[in-house]
Amino acid sequence: MPFSFTDYDPYDFANRRHIGPSPAEMEEMLATIGVGSLDALIDATVPSAIRQAAPLDFGPALSEREVLFHLRQTADKNRVMVSMIGQGFHGTVTPPCIQRNILENPAWYTAYTPYQPEISQGRLEALLNYQTMMCDLTGLDIANASLLDEPTAAAEAMALCRRQSKSKAGAFFVDEGCLPQTINVVKTRAEPLGIEVIVGAPDTLAPETVFGALFQYPGVNGAVRDFTDEIAALHAARALAVVAADPLALTLLKSPGEMGADVAVGSTQRFGVPMGGGGPHAAYMACLDAHKRALPGRIVGVSLDARGNRAYRLALQTREQHIRREKATSNVCTAQALLAVMASMYAVFHGPAGLKAIAQRVHLKAVRMAEGLEKLRFTVGPDAFFDTILVTVGALQGVIIRAAAAEGVNLRAVDGDKIAITLDELVRDADIDAVLRAFGGEPVSGPAPAPRLPEALSRQTDYLTHPVFHMNRAEAEMTRYMRRLADRDLALDRAMIPLGSCTMKLNATAEMLAITWPEFSNIHPQAPLEQRAGYAELVKDLSEKLCDATGYDAMSMQPNSGAQGEYAGLLTIRAYHKANGEGARDVCLIPTSAHGTNPASAQMVGWKVVPVKARENGDIDVDDFRAQAEKHAGRVAACMITYPSTHGVFEETVREVCRITHEAGGQVYMDGANLNAMVGLARPGDIGSDVSHLNLHKTFCIPHGGGGPGMGPIGVGAHLAPYLPGHPVTGEGAVSGSEWGSASILPISWAYCLMMGGEGLTQATRVAILNANYIAARLSGAYKVLYAGPAGHVAHELILDTRPLVDLAGVQVDDIAKRLMDCGFHAPTMSFPVSGCLMIEPTESEPKAELDRFCDAMLAIRAEAQAIEDGALDRENNPLKRAPHTVEDLVGDWDRPYSREQACFPPGAFRVDKYWPPVNRVDNVYGDRNLVCTCPPMESYADAAE
Ligand SMILES: *Cc1c(COP(=O)(O)O)cnc(C)c1O
Numbered sequence: 001m002p003f004s005f006t007d008y009d010p011y012d013f014a015n016r017r018h019i020g021p022s023p024a025e026m027e028e029m030l031a032t033i034g035v036g037s038l039d040a041l042i043d044a045t046v047p048s049a050i051r052q053a054a055p056l057d058f059g060p061a062l063s064e065r066e067v068l069f070h071l072r073q074t075a076d077k078n079r080v081m082v083s084m085i086g087q088g089f090h091g092t093v094t095p096p097c098i099q100r101n102i103l104e105n106p107a108w109y110t111a112y113t114p115y116q117p118e119i120s121q122g123r124l125e126a127l128l129n130y131q132t133m134m135c136d137l138t139g140l141d142i143a144n145a146s147l148l149d150e151p152t153a154a155a156e157a158m159a160l161c162r163r164q165s166k167s168k169a170g171a172f173f174v175d176e177g178c179l180p181q182t183i184n185v186v187k188t189r190a191e192p193l194g195i196e197v198i199v200g201a202p203d204t205l206a207p208e209t210v211f212g213a214l215f216q217y218p219g220v221n222g223a224v225r226d227f228t229d230e231i232a233a234l235h236a237a238r239a240l241a242v243v244a245a246d247p248l249a250l251t252l253l254k255s256p257g258e259m260g261a262d263v264a265v266g267s268t269q270r271f272g273v274p275m276g277g278g279g280p281h282a283a284y285m286a287c288l289d290a291h292k293r294a295l296p297g298r299i300v301g302v303s304l305d306a307r308g309n310r311a312y313r314l315a316l317q318t319r320e321q322h323i324r325r326e327k328a329t330s331n332v333c334t335a336q337a338l339l340a341v342m343a344s345m346y347a348v349f350h351g352p353a354g355l356k357a358i359a360q361r362v363h364l365k366a367v368r369m370a371e372g373l374e375k376l377r378f379t380v381g382p383d384a385f386f387d388t389i390l391v392t393v394g395a396l397q398g399v400i401i402r403a404a405a406a407e408g409v410n411l412r413a414v415d416g417d418k419i420a421i422t423l424d425e426l427v428r429d430a431d432i433d434a435v436l437r438a439f440g441g442e443p444v445s446g447p448a449p450a451p452r453l454p455e456a457l458s459r460q461t462d463y464l465t466h467p468v469f470h471m472n473r474a475e476a477e478m479t480r481y482m483r484r485l486a487d488r489d490l491a492l493d494r495a496m497i498p499l500g501s502c503t504m505k506l507n508a509t510a511e512m513l514a515i516t517w518p519e520f521s522n523i524h525p526q527a528p529l530e531q532r533a534g535y536a537e538l539v540k541d542l543s544e545k546l547c548d549a550t551g552y553d554a555m556s557m558q559p560n561s562g563a564q565g566e567y568a569g570l571l572t573i574r575a576y577h578k579a580n581g582e583g584a585r586d587v588c589l590i591p592t593s594a595h596g597t598n599p600a601s602a603q604m605v606g607w608k609v610v611p612v613k614a615r616e617n618g619d620i621d622v623d624d625f626r627a628q629a630e631k632h633a634g635r636v637a638a639c640m641i642t643y644p645s646t647h648g649v650f651e652e653t654v655r656e657v658c659r660i661t662h663e664a665g666g667q668v669y670m671d672g673a674n675l676n677a678m679v680g681l682a683r684p685g686d687i688g689s690d691v692s693h694l695n696l697h698k699t700f701c702i703p704h705g706g707g708g709p710g711m712g713p714i715g716v717g718a719h720l721a722p723y724l725p726g727h728p729v730t731g732e733g734a735v736s737g738s739e740w741g742s743a744s745i746l747p748i749s750w751a752y753c754l755m756m757g758g759e760g761l762t763q764a765t766r767v768a769i770l771n772a773n774y775i776a777a778r779l780s781g782a783y784k785v786l787y788a789g790p791a792g793h794v795a796h797e798l799i800l801d802t803r804p805l806v807d808l809a810g811v812q813v814d815d816i817a818k819r820l821m822d823c824g825f826h827a828p829t830m831s832f833p834v835s836g837c838l839m840i841e842p843t844e845s846e847p848k849a850e851l852d853r854f855c856d857a858m859l860a861i862r863a864e865a866q867a868i869e870d871g872a873l874d875r876e877n878n879p880l881k882r883a884p885h886t887v888e889d890l891v892g893d894w895d896r897p898y899s900r901e902q903a904c905f906p907p908g909a910f911r912v913d914k915y916w917p918p919v920n921r922v923d924n925v926y927g928d929r930n931l932v933c934t935c936p937p938m939e940s941y942a943d944a945a946e
Contacts, residue, residue: 011063014760018506018752018845019767025848026767029774033793041773042766044791046681047652056680058545061757064510070754071747075519077534082409082431083275083524086388086422087220088150088179088737090248090270091522093425097475098272098345099516101482102338106703109338110492110507112499112826113298113707117313118305118884118917119821122485123341123706124312127300129468130268130344132934134284136463137250138243138264139257142933143286144297146340146708147332148560150244151185151728151737153265153283154178154214156296156330157242158186160263160287161212162195163294163329166238171196173210177219178244181728181737186214188725188733192574192606202230207237214242217256218249221420222381222388224454231260247271247284249386251352251359254457263287270424272346273339276515277535278525278738279560280709280745282336282343292931293319296330298337298707302936303927306920307888313922315931321563321600322832326609331600334561334697334712338705348471349478352464358425360451362387365423367449369432376441384454388422390414391439403438410527411435466935488918489706490826495915496850498775500797500829500839501595501646503676503698507748510755511701514747525738526729539740542750543713546694549761550672551685552715556724558734560741562673565693565712566601566640568725568735572691572716573638573667574605575723575733582665585637589628589661591620593647593833598640598671607637618647618787622656629664636666643670643684644677644795646833647787648772658688667691667720675699676843677769677796680762684715691716700749709742711749767844768796771851775842778855782862786834797841799834800858806836809868810875813838816861821884823857823908824915857908864906879903884917 010016021029026038035041062070083091094103102108114120114127127145134143147153158172172195174183183199190197198210202225205213213234218224231241242263243256248270250256256264269281287295293316301315321328347355363386370380370389379392393400394417401419404411409431412420421435433443464470471477491497497504514520523532543555559565570588577585588602591612599609610628613621620641629636639661644650651657658668670689676699678684684692696702697710704710716724728734740746756764776785776798786799805811813836817827829839842851864880867873874897879885882896885903894900905911 011065013064013755014061014757014763018508018756018760019764020771020845020847020850021767026770029770029848033773033777038766038770041770041793042681045769045789045793045795046650049652050650050654050682050687052681052683052686056549056758056762058548058753058758061760062754064755067751067754068510068513071514071751074534074538075514075517077537078519078523079531080518080522081405081527081531082427083527084421084423084427084435085410085412085524085526086420087412087526088181088267089275089524090422090424091426092270092272092274094272094274095346095349097479098342098349101479102342102345104512104516105486106493106507107486107489107491108341109703109705111489111706112497112502112504112704113337114314116817116827117311117922118818118919119490119826121312121918122488123337124300125485126341126344127337128302128312128935129348130340131300132466133344133347133464134247134286135934137247137255138245138286139255139461140261140264140286141289142292142295142299143284144295144299146282146336147285147297148283148335148564149279149281149737150179150265150267150283151182152564153285154182154242154244155186155189157214157263157265157285158190158195158212159330160291160294160296161240161242164291165211165240167211169209169211169239170194171198171210173205173213174199175202175215175219176200177221177223178214178216179220181734182244184728184732184734185736188571188735192571192604194606202227205230207233207239210239212240212242214244217243217245218386218388221390221414222385224253224384224386224457226254226259226457228259235260246386248355248359248362251356251459251463252363252453253386253459255459255461258461262291268340268343271343273342274521274744275524276521276742276744277523277532278740279742280336280339282340292316294329295319297332297335299933301927302932304923306923309919310936311919311922313924313927315927315933321596323596325596326599326603328596328600331563331567331597331604333563333597334710335708337707338709341706345482347464348469348481351469351473362423362425363451363453364449365427365432367452368444369421369423369435370452371449372432372436372441372444373439375444376439378439384452386453387424388420391419391421393417393419400438404435407434407438409435409438410524468935490915495824495826496842496846496854497826498828498840498842498854499826500648500799500841501673501832502704502829503841503843504704505701505843506845507701507703511748511751514751515744520744520747525743535740535743538746538750542746542753545753546713547715549679549683550692550694550715551683552692553718554721554724555713555715557713557740557746558725558736559693559712559714560736561708561710562693562695562712563597563601564735565714566597566669566671567604569669569691569693569714569716570601570605570638571725571733571735572714572720572723573669576667576720577637579723585635585665587632587635588637589625589639591641593618593645594640594642595646595671595673602640618645618649619651619653620645620657622653625657626660629660633664636661636664638667638669640669640671642674643687644674648794648797648799648839649787649789650795652790655688662688673698674796677765679765680758681765685717690720696749701752702745702748709745711742711745713741764844771842771844771846772796772798772840774851775840775855779858782859786837797839800838800840802838803836805865809865811865811868811880815880815883818921819861819880819883819906820857821917822904823906824910825854825857825908853908857906860907873898879906884920886918886920887916888920
């Protein structure tokens with residue numbers, strides 16, 4: 001017998017790994033849908049008028065091994081130096097157990113934002129720990145669960161002051177000791193809102209001229225000073241005070257709360273989260289209780305479940321963009337949940353004693369450096385400092401910085417004649433010696449130096465007193481704690497997460513590997529460009545690929561979330577209008593079905609949001625659109641549309657909408673969150689759009705992290721390219737703190753593009769559409785599929801109308817979502833874009849078996865609703881109303897008119913691998929009425945289900 005050779009390619013990532021259904025399964029699915037071929041489905045679904053002319057082509061797909069080799073070569077072009085640059089970014093030791101069990105663990109990084117609390121108790125607890133840590137360290141009452149970075153947190157604090165201050169003044173004061181990127185971003189955010197920013201020394205502050213002020217503590221060049229008097233003067237003038245504080249310094253220093261501050265912001269990067277060439281890291285914001293309803297971002301709160309057990313949930317959601325739209329406190333949606341979890345675990349791991357010891361060591365290194373330099377007769381300031389000193393070097397500046405670089409250390413030039421040196425957890429004695437050599441001296445040895453912290457600011461208050469920060473310090477305990485929390489949650493590593501609009505697709509392991517390589521993770525974003533050559537190359541190539549895929553001419557990698565991208569894109573449009581003498585344009589047309597971030601972002605650039613109606617079939621009402629454009633003639637700045645629409649349909653009229661906008665003198669912002677339905681088939685830039693953000697954490701495989709990180713780069717047409725955000729330190733108009741946003745997660749999207757190739761990406765789009773249509777076909781007998789295109793097909797997502805079940809059986813959309821947990825699923829998106837309905841997006845990476853498991857569960861739920869309607873199940877005491885069920889429901893008395901078997905093992909649920917929600921249904925109202933946003937005292941743990 002001759003050998004028979006196969007053409008099966010085990011390394012073909014696109015077809016064998018990333019794309020869920022096998023070719024044979026696709027045939028079956030196409031038969032269920034009733035179309036002859038995948039191409040026929042696509043041709044009938046995606047209007048020919050919008051199809052891109054040429055196939056997406058960036059060379060053949062590479063295998064995993066080749067891509068890793070390529071990434072390694074690129075990484076090697078970055079040069080890892082010892083960073084003493086400081087300025088908001090610090091070397092830190094990620095405890096290996098946190099790196100492996102959180103950062104590299106799909107149970108944590110593939111989770112979704114914890115909107116469904118019953119399946120999110122683990123990450124909610126970790127985020128509650130984070131909030132508790134920040135309240136303790138800052139001495140304030142309430143903290144949120146993270147913001148995007150320190151500069152944007154400072155800008156959000158300015159907005160909070162403006163809302164909450166009773167002062168009529170129109171200016172905001174910024175301490176000149178703030179990080180330059182903070183000053184830049186605050187200026188960007190202030191300008192469209194008509195806020196004047198006064199930058200100066202705290203001594204020059206005139207409180208009656210401002211509604212608020214921002215101070216940096218310690219200052220960028222090391223000054224540590226008490227702001228108590230300035231804050232009192234601000235309060236006397238009815239203005240508010242914000243302190244941007246380094247959380248590590250706060251373990252040794254008097255807290256902002258004790259100085260009287262209303263708000264504190266900062267970065268928790270140095271709590272175990274690598275610099276990553278700029279991000280991602282979690283920023284924090286804490287404030288007084290009086291301002292809690294003005295706090296931006298997500299807040300975790302404590303509530304009860306149906307059994308009266310303690311349960312966590314997201315609190316005060318009515319502040320947020322997804323509910324309040326243009327009236328929201330901010331546009332923040334995706335933030336930095338995973339990085340906040342890491343920082344909180346760093347605190348749990350070290351405890352207060354460990355954190356304090358780390359801070360003291362960092363300080364003593366700075367003192368040792370100062371002493372060595374003083375011996376060399378350099379003038380070293382300030383008198384008291386924490387981790388940063390400023391050395392006057394005169395004309396030697398360049399020589400010393402180059403000499404230090406030759407020793408492998410980056411220092412920071414200040415003005416023309418000084419050098420700032422910032423010490424951190426990573427710096428070794430040998431590095432200090434190297435710097436002293438660069439200054440022309442000898443290594444210093446001798447007894448431990450005496451501290452130079454300001455005694456008047458010595459911290460007198462406790463922090464991290466909660467037992468969670470006092471676990472036995474054995475790594476065994478820590479590992480099990482992280483494992484226990486992970487097990488409470490349902491993430492993509494266990495089940496499909498069919499969230500409409502959020503594109504929860506495979507985050508392949510090979511894509512993730514490079515982010516923890518030191519050549520990507522231990523790079524300071526302001527290190528000299530030649531040390532970041534690998535990053536530069538990656539950013540350039542990824543930008544070109546994304547331009548190719550979208551039809552745009554330029555890309556900015558600065559925005560670190562989709563909402564941030566919207567804001568950056570609208571600012572770009574605004575600057576373009578201004579440059580053309582059209583600066584008065586201030587109307588933004590936004591369909592009522594838009595994502596909440598759209599109107600929230602438009603409001604932030606000072607525009608008036610004009611809603612446009614939807615037609616019966618969900619499409620934009622073009623007549624209303626035209627009427628609104630005419631009504632606001634001369635004032636239309638832009639429209640914000642989503643394509644395919646949030647209703648899951650490729651609207652035929654999209655070109656018309658773009659044309660009307662352009663004729664009215666406006667620019668088209670196309671929300672790119674739905675790009676998973678377009679890549680390779682159609683390009684926003686070709687259809688008539690001028691700007692889009694791309695959610696790399698949706699379409700391009702960056703994991704969701706339980707609510708961040710994200711990346712929201714924007715693509716623009718050539719006419720807008722000159723107006724993209726400038727460099728955060730040296731430019732103008734920056735929207736975030738780092739040039740390339742959250743640079744360290746860009747290798748994920750790049751690896752995805754390289755492993756898929758243009759054809760693979762296109763196939764992913766086709767299969768995303770196939771999977772959605774397969775679900776529509778299987779469920780359309782039981783539920784009405786709300787919107788479809790002319791041929792009866794949906795795009796990459798579908799909306800199921802579950803509202804009829806309310807009248808029939810008293811079943812709400814919530815009941816269905818909670819019952820799906822019993823079946824082992826995360827619920828689809830609820831009530832967006834249509835109230836009372838479910839929006840389902842399976843993505844291309846789900847195999848048929850998982851789609852079928854989901855459909856079986858949805859059909860069983862429909863049958864249960866039928867049984868209620870028929871009287872076979874009670875209207876109140878039924879498995880839908882009482883879902884989800886926990887292990888507690890398997891033991892003890894059972895007096896319900898349905899069986900435990902039915903309760904806990906509905907279709908879809910696994911027998912052996914059953915996912916057990918750790919709590920029964922969470923009481924939302926109780927949680928908001930009895931707001932607790934820090935770890936509850938230990939007594940309440942005793943009776944809770946552990
Ligand atoms: C997710 C999403 C956004 C916002 O993106 P974030 O990264 O969460 O800020 C905007 N529009 C749509 C349609 C989305 O689905």
